[in-house]
Amino acid sequence: QIQLVQSGPELKKPGESVKISCKASGYTxxxxxxxxxxxxxxxxxxxxxxxxxxxxxxxxxDDFKGRFVFSLEASASTANLxxxxxxxxxxxxxxxxxxxxxxxxxxxxxxxGVMVTVSS
Amino acid sequence: DIVLTQSPALAVSxxxxxTISCRASESVRSSMHWYQQKSGQQPKLLxxxxxxxxxxxxxxxxxxxxxxxxxFTIDPVEAxxxxxxxxxxxxxxxxxxGSGTKLEIK
Numbered sequence: 001q002i003q004l005v006q007s008g009p010e011l012k013k014p015g016e017s018v019k020i021s022c023k024a025s026g027y028t029x030x031x032x033x034x035x036x037x038x039x040x041x042x043x044x045x046x047x048x049x050x051x052x053x054x055x056x057x058x059x060x061x062d063d064f065k066g067r068f069v070f071s072l073e074a075s076a077s078t079a080n081l082x083x084x085x086x087x088x089x090x091x092x093x094x095x096x097x098x099x100x101x102x103x104x105x106x107x108x109x110x111x112x113g114v115m116v117t118v119s120s
Numbered sequence: 121d122i123v124l125t126q127s128p129a130l131a132v133s134x135x136x137x138x139t140i141s142c143r144a145s146e147s148v149r150s151s152m153h154w155y156q157q158k159s160g161q162q163p164k165l166l167x168x169x170x171x172x173x174x175x176x177x178x179x180x181x182x183x184x185x186x187x188x189x190x191x192f193t194i195d196p197v198e199a200x201x202x203x204x205x206x207x208x209x210x211x212x213x214x215x216x217x218g219s220g221t222k223l224e225i226k
Contacts, residue, residue, distance in 0.1 A: 035215075037163075045155075045163065045206055045217040061214040095162055104151035104169055105210040110162040 002026035004096055004111035011117045012086050019082040020114045022096030029077035030054045033099040035107060036070065036081050040092045050099065051079060086118045122146055124207050124218035131224045137195040140221045142207035144188045151211035154183055154192045157220075158203045166205075167192060199225065 007021045022034065036048040049060040051070040058070040069082040083090055093115050097107035123145040132138040142152065150170040155163040165174045167183035170190060182193045194201055202225060207218040 044220045045157075045208075047208075047215040047217065049214075059213075097163075100168075102169055102172070104149075104153075105215075106153040106165060106168040106208070107155075107163070108165050108168075108174065110164070113162050 002098070002109050004098060004109055006094075006096060006111040006114045009115040009117070011119070013120055014086055014088060014118055016086050016118075017082060017084040018086060018116055019080055020094055020116070022079045022081075022111050024077045024079070024098065027098075030074060033105075034070075034079040035097045035099055037095045037097055037107075037110075038064075038092045039095065039113070040089075043092075045095075048081075048094075053079065083116070086116075088118050090116060091118045092116060121214055122148060122209050122212050122216050124209060124216055126205075126207060126218035126221045128219065129222045129224060131226045132194075132197050133226045134199060135196045137193060138197050138201070138223055140192040140205050140207075140223075142185075142190045142192070142218050144190070144209060146212075147187045148209040148211035150186050151209055152183075152185065152190045153208045153210065154181075155206045155208065156201075156203045157206065163206065194223075197223075197225070 005023045030053045035050040038046045048064045051058045071080045093113040095113045096111040098109040100108040125143045152170045154167040157163040171183045204220040204222045206220045
């Protein structure tokens with residue numbers, strides 16, 4: 001069965017960096033893109049962008065250009081999200097989501113989310 | 121960016137029908153999808169392509185619409201359906217989500 005298992009919660013100080021992972025299993029990792037979605041506490045879902053798991057090419061939504069980096073460890077079927085120079089407003093749960101396509105793109109499987117807390 | 125507008129909350133009695141709307145600021149054709157998010161959990165895909173039921177999802181859930189106006193229905197509502205429901209479009213980059221509709225039981 002398809003699973004996306006993300007790394008554990010993180011507590012960081014402003015200015016630090018964090019790297020969270022999303023390990024996929026149950027399907028061919030390089031056949032489907034991986035997306036990242038942010039959810040601030042008590043708020044809705046915000047799409048951050050995606051990474052082509054075949055080529056490794058990332059695409060970022062405008063609000064996530066600069067401090068955010070999507071990367072892969074394809075041999076380990078793992079997608080990573082790194083956030084540098086953390087700010088208080090980065091406090092959120094970050095989800096990875098597997099893309100599926102059937103005339104349009106949607107997210108058929110999600111990771112359990114990683115809570116990142118940024119606090120001095 | 122395409123803005124998706126959802127009403128913030130809906131209260132429905134058990135066994136009744138719940139209807140949630142999502143209006144897009146421009147046409148997304150049928151590239152509209154619906155997710156359920158229960159408290160403390162990750163979102164779950166329910167409907168894709170406006171009206172297609174995702175695998176394993178009960179037939180109590182359905183979706184309709186195209187262009188700018190979409191409807192998501194639960195009929196009948198069960199206690200386990202308490203959650204926030206999000207619409208999401210993938211017609212244009214950036215993909216966007218609605219603000220979510222919180223389903224409450226009367």
